[in-house]
Amino acid sequence: MNKPASVREQLDAVVVGAGFSGLYMLYRLRQLGLSVKVFDSAGDVGGTWYWNRYPGARCDIPTTDYTYSFDPELEKEWTWSEKYATQPEILDYLRFVADRHGLRSDIEFSTSVTSARWDEQEKRWRITTGRGKEIRCRYYIMATGCLSIPKPPDIEGAGRFAGQVYFTSRWPHEGADFTGQRVAVIGTGSSGIQSIPLIARQASRLTVFQRTANFSIPAHNGPAPADRLKRLGEDRDGYRHAARWSRGGIPIEPTDVLGVTASEAVRRERFEAAWAQGELFGILNVFADQGVNPASNDIVAEMIREKIRSIVKDPGTAEALCPKDHYFGTKRPCLDTGYFETYNLPHVLLVDLRKQPIISITEEGIETPDESFGFDAIVYATGFDAMTGALVAADVAGRDGLSLKEKWATGPSTYLGLMTAGFPNVFMLTGPGSPSVLSNMTVSIEQHVDWVAGCLEDMREERFETIEPTSLAESGWDQHVQDCAAITLHPTANSWYMGANVPGKPRVLLPYIGGVNAYRQACDEVVSQGYLGFRRTGPEGARCRDGVIRRMQPDVAMVLDLVAAMGMPPMDTLSAADARALMAATAAIRPPGPEVGEVTDGVIPVPAGDLPYRLYRPAVPPEGPRPLVVYFHGGGWVLGNLDSDDPLCRDLCQRSGAVVVSVNYRHAPEARFPAAALDAFAAVQWVDANAIELGGIPGQLAVAGWSAGANIATVACQLARDDGGPHISGQVLICPVVDSDMTRLSYQKNGDGYILTTALMRWFWDHYADPADRADPRAAPLHGNLDGLPPTCIVAADFDPLRDEGVAYARALEDVGVPVRLARARGHTHTSVTMVGVVISGAPVRAEIGAALRNFFAVRPTTEQIE
């Protein structure tokens, strides 16, 4: 029972946790001259390194990097003894830091915070501690760690065992002696993998109960890496700066080698180098695409499995130790010292729980369907309620009395992983939605602490008392975090990153996977934009610049960065011939798009001459005729050809199950308006007339196009309606040009910086049509008669200057009763949805297009629907 609150204290800030983050937070708050107290339920500093004292516990980020960087003198005074320090050494280091800066005087050990309540009147938090103290404070900072709340053993009979029970995460300070004992270890995550070889040295028999085989590579521990020491020696500041602006918080050169295209020799060389190096970020950097492309990931995974098979002598045990049910890196990979070798010892046995599950823990040991095992000790290395566990366990109730646990019942929601709406002045260090566990924690911790300290300093200067994110900013960040996750393989794994290890926990990627550098950039921008997305209040009133810091899909942003880095001249400054050459050059280096059943080229004889076409037939059964889709490529009526949109056509063919006929039409400036539109109409007529020869189903014909191709596709529909057919079952218009009015809001917002610019659109129009022709419905179909057009799917991309005209066309079609599906390409540009195999986040939009096409043919619209 908690003691009644008795002593009252007023403080500026309360920090919970005296690990890496809490200690540095205390240091920074003191620097600001704030009164602060740190509480920790442990008996000393150290956080996770206080509790996790199991044999073999070490860091798995090199000590050159797993260290504070805020104090250059400290760096001079402390020398790590190894590449990966042991838990006792890391604990010594944290004690040394605490003593060096006299931090202990503001830390209350063996004291937990039992509740925190926001007092709206006073604009302060009321904190109560397990020792009966009540504290009023302005700021409440949770430095509670990402892996601090052990997962309760969810195994039948866990409380019944009469022998010794140990948890790796709560190891006794006096240690454990397993000499001569029969020991069980349950769990093969980092804690299990580090402790098993050492427990095996003492135990007379060691039985490891493995549910999921885990990827691990040898740590090759020893002296700190010479190359890193050299770089640090030469330029410490430069090294630390590079770490802060790296993807993972360690300065490494990200590779651009793709696993899927690299030669066997390159693959092997890169993998062996990473294996020999024994660093986490090295093995995660064998290929640039291993985190997103299953085929590339499989190459690394299989090479690790080969290593396991070569180390473990018993083939059955080796096979059981080979991870096969998740992609490499989607569960936290481990670094080990002799882990797989341990299974070659005669007294060590592996029990594969997938084949032989635990029925129950008994008084004597562990019972499985095949065998009852007797033990003297059971070690649970079963992990943590990660990232959110410690935050929701602390009884925090915010503005409306809502607890964090209630607010996060369906998953955590944060702004930048730092704060959450409804909880003013509560800061989380390395909270969900920040890079945290996917990075070198010490770098991420320092960044968070520095951000919070800077924020409090700014508040003081600007005379604000409270700060809290807006719900718009928060939901925008949550979306961005999930967008970043969605393009990776992480969501496929049952990992603690996904909350999947705790029964009933919402399944969501908890950390931010966009990278330490991208994250730091976002945090900095929030500040430079006047604390965008935060509401700050004080005696002089409130200030809030509401907004979302990242609305663009992460892979679209990457493409834009790459394009910017290439320094290509703006297309609108080139001649048509040079622009075409540039487009062909970029098309030549992109992935080819999916395999389809058959691709054939031909020509369409139209009055103006022959139009080349390329036909794509789906690979999948059933045999026989298919619906037909006539597709027109993009390129502002000036650029493009059958090759330019080839990957997209393959994708459309595969997704729709239709035969796609991509038609090349005459281009401007050689053939100006209305040549392209007339060609499109003639092509549609010809495909309809030759449906059987093309392998199509007569009468089942749709049109599709992107950009200017969408323009002529819909013009062809208008002409077909007026000039005697053919019947068109539907039209798919991807980011269409439907008007020549360049004053819409989307032009103003997106007319610069997103590849298709206002200048380029003007260049296209100037090449294609005289100003006098630009309101002609065959140039600007929005101004045409829309009655009786076929069911329509329009894709409108957020960052496209043409977005608003696409939306206007959808609305106008709806107004005359045309069934319309408006697919919003959230976070996309004019070009990104079409970048098959490059922009992964475009896939759901293209899936929607595929569904729309299938739907055109599955359900014949009724006359009323069309009218």
Ligand code: N01
């Ligand atoms: O925990 P884990 P951990 N029945 O969750 C198994 C960091 N860390 O303490 O995978 C049977 O990874 C579970 O099986 P499954 C590091 O970030 C760092 O080892 O859920 N088995 C898994 O095998 C790490 O990732 C360092 O199917 C059960 C294991 O227990 C994180 O902490 C050292 C089970 C738990 O593995 C957590 O590591 C240590 C059940 N009911 C930790 N429940 C370094 O710096 C769970 N398991 C090196």
